[in-house]
Amino acid sequence: MTLLVAEDLHKAFGPTPALVGAGLSIGAGEIVAIMGPSGSGKSTLLHCLAGILRPDRGTVRYQDVDLGSLSDGKRSELRRTEFGFVFQFGQLVPELTCLENVALPLRLAGLKRRDAESRAVEGLARLEVADVAGKRPGETSGGQGQRVAVARALVTSPKVIFADEPTGALDSLNGERVMTLFLGAVRASGTAVVLVTHEPRVAAYADREVVVRDGRSREVERAG
Amino acid sequence: MSLGHALLGLLERGPGHGYDLKKAYDDRFGQDRPLHYGQVYTTLSRLLRNGLVQEAGVEAGAGPERKRYAITDAGVTDVETWLATPEKPEPYLQNTLYTKVVLALLSGRAAAGVLDSQRAAHLDAMRVLTRRKTDGDLADQLICDYALFHLEADLRWLELTADRLDQLAERIGR
CATH class of the missing domain: 1.10.10.10 (Winged helix-like DNA-binding domain superfamily/Winged helix DNA-binding domain)
Incomplete structure (x- = not known):
């Protein structure tokens, strides 16, 4: 089943074109890597797919709903309920503990503190960072912080997680650890992932890759 | 060995x-x-x-x-x-991929296509190794990582070369 389809996306920032006819389609539970050099437009593509940016031209449809037809309020509700996000860094609220950070999306969705925190505890345990529950993000290592961020992205049981260079700030070993736990968790829950990365070793965790070059995307033909 | x-x-x-x-x-x-x-x-x-x-x-x-x-x-x-005694590092100076790219350019064929299909084949191999590593023990992880890092190095070269194809074509055409 196709979950998310983007067609003929164009987006410019001032005179600089970032996307000039990019598109891709993602099935439920599918893990797709978006690859390409810096400045190729891969992050812009991710932001358009996730409804963070409005393309100048082209459509993004999520479960047959055209994101362009939704009001800002409806789009941000969709992001909160159906999507999860993992970025390179700086995504956790520094004043809250890791547990409170993971529980936050559930609290925003109206869950009682106790229920939200008990699900957050499970999420932290699944990413093997239960021991940092009471610490603030600044008191954790980079790898632990990223695993907390993944737990937070997963806690609302989203249909799609958008991950932009999730291991970009980590050394090889911690990057591997984050990817293994992240991918184990999404495969178990059937969550689709759009993974932006310029690292082939990270892209190799995905089911297939889409290459973005000069604002155009290309689904890669399978060899053999 | x-x-x-x-x-x-x-x-x-x-x-x-x-x-x-x-x-x-x-x-x-x-x-x-x-x-x-x-x-x-x-x-x-x-x-x-x-x-x-x-x-x-x-x-x-x-x-x-x-x-x-x-x-x-x-x-x-x-x-x-x-x-x-350290193993002698491979010089890697003779390589089939470079030869294929140059011959494609010399014969007026699509060198970008050569790079693209190689890139897809490399990533396929990397996916297989990544799955094996994820399901395996520490020994599997280290053995697969060795292979993955080498394939990744090839991929970086493929990308860099793709970005310099026009330049290379110009030089070869002279």
Whole structure:
């Protein structure tokens, strides 16, 4: 089943074109890597797919709903309920503990503190960072912080997680650890992932890759 | 890979039969390519001839040769020297991919296509290794990582070359 389809996306920032006819389609539970050099437009593509940016031209449809037809309020509700996000860094609220950070999306969705925190505890345990529950993000290592961020992205049981260079700030070993736990968790829950990365070793965790070059995307033909 | 040194290294833990050695080698280093018995016995007789191992009794019983081998002092020294000598880094100066790209350009064919299909084949191989690593133990992880880092290096080269194809075509055209 196709979950998310983007067609003929164009987006410019001032005179600089970032996307000039990019598109891709993602099935439920599918893990797709978006690859390409810096400045190729891969992050812009991710932001358009996730409804963070409005393309100048082209459509993004999520479960047959055209994101362009939704009001800002409806789009941000969709992001909160159906999507999860993992970025390179700086995504956790520094004043809250890791547990409170993971529980936050559930609290925003109206869950009682106790229920939200008990699900957050499970999420932290699944990413093997239960021991940092009471610490603030600044008191954790980079790898632990990223695993907390993944737990937070997963806690609302989203249909799609958008991950932009999730291991970009980590050394090889911690990057591997984050990817293994992240991918184990999404495969178990059937969550689709759009993974932006310029690292082939990270892209190799995905089911297939889409290459973005000069604002155009290309689904890669399978060899053999 | 020097099979002789690997077998000597395995014999340092204690004497063993050819069969034990083959099994120990296959478990640790064989991966997709288990040793042939012939290779093991040929290598052991060479080591014996060179005084790096000695016979340590013959076991009665059915089946193939039941001779046991033990490492000698000279064998231990040989392993030590081998471990302490760095492997010569591969120069990597002759490579098929570069040759294909240049020949595609020279013959007016689509060199970008050569790079793209190679890139897809590399990533497919990386996905297989990543899955094997994810399901495997630490030994699998380290062996697969070694292969993954090498494939990744190729991929980086493929990307860099894709970005410089026009330049290369210009130079070659001269």
